[in-house]
Amino acid sequence: MKYGRNLEARPASSQKRKLKTKPLLLLIAILFAFNVLWFIGWLIPDADKKPKQTGEEVASVAGEPITREQWMTAMEAEIGRETLLELVNGKVMEAAAKQYAIDVSDQEIDLEVALIRSVDGRSYTGLDIEKMRQKIRSNLILEKVLTKDIVVEDDAIDEHYEENTSLYNISTAYRTAIIVVATKDEAEQAVDELSKGSSFDVLAKERSTDLASASLGGDIGYINMSTDAIDKNIVEVAIDMKPDSTSEVVALSDGTYAIIHVSEVVEGQTFKLDDVKDHIKRELALEQLPQSVSPEAFWDDFDAKWFYGK
Incomplete structure (x- = not known):
């Protein structure tokens, strides 16, 4: 009898397990379906994200279309070369800074910005302050690379400061x-x-x-x-x-x-000798170079290539 009661109890236990399993199977099925739909959506790009066709019309005159391709070609011809040149030179100078362990501090850039504002405020017209600072940073790296082995005596730095004090008294x-x-x-x-x-x-x-x-x-x-x-x-x-x-x-x-x-x-400010000593040293060192050097001189050193060739 005891054995029979155990046999009769087993179907009831199995039924309870089946009842408890149904919600779990349903949840698994839902999650599986969601993952399948997500994967399909990932494979099929959104129409809004599809790249614009080069033949897309961006404007028209008297019914004659101007295509995106024409527009982009005109912009490239106008500013493309100069913009790409600036980007490549910026990358080259950053590579040079790393190669020669050259550091450019925010304080050095601040000084150059102040001097530019005082001497030639139109040098960076059309640029916002961040782009202006980035161009100054690249120029400072170039100057430091070119002058790193040139010796300038302290007496020459002191004399230059005394003769040009007005340059460092900025309005x-x-x-x-x-x-x-x-x-x-x-x-x-x-x-x-x-x-x-x-x-x-x-x-x-x-x-x-x-x-x-x-x-x-x-x-x-x-x-x-x-x-x-x-x-x-x-x-x-x-x-x-x-x-x-x-x-x-x-x-x-x-x-x-x-x-x-x-x-x-x-606001205007006055720079003391200690503030501008490194700047003056670099200026005097640059005067000792036989000719001016641009970032392009370093392209071969850092394997720089671009769309326009040599």
Whole structure:
């Protein structure tokens, strides 16, 4: 009897196990189906992510299409070579820094930025501060590589500083952009559009008659009270402006009119000999080189190749 009772109990236990197994099997089936669907979705790219066809129309004139391929070809012809050259040279200089264990600190870049603002504020027009700093970094690496074995006496450094103290006494600089137009009415219209939210950059490109700055969104770089390459009326107005502010109409000496935007104000500072000693040493060392050297001179050293060949 005891044996029989055990035989009768076994089907009931098996049934309970089956009941408990069903939810688990259902869960496994759901997870399997989800994984299959995910895998299929991963294999089939989203339509929005498909690369644009070169024949895609990006504009048209009188029904005549301008294709993406035409657009990209024109941009490459205009700025492609210079942009790629800058990228390659930047990579080459970083490789040189690693090869020769050369370090460039943020403080060194800060000094160069300050000196550029003081001496030639238009050197990096059209560049934001980060791109400007990156170009300065690459240039510093190049200079350090070229001068690493050149000896410059301390007396020469001291003498240079004493003779050029004014270069290291830097005035407050104003990052400035302008829109120049022929008439006062045009200038007032531009001011009105700016007050309603129009982009200064866009208006400069569309309206400004100063072609050199118009292509850069009006940017004329850093100016200060001693800047003499810019209309004095622009300088006088700009040095009284606050960061991220736009002027009213300004009459220029040649009879045209301008609107001025100051995006940044960098306070002046004075650098002592210890602050600029390495900079002066590098400048004097560069003067001893027989000729100027560009980053391209190092391309073979670091196996640099590019689309345009030699």
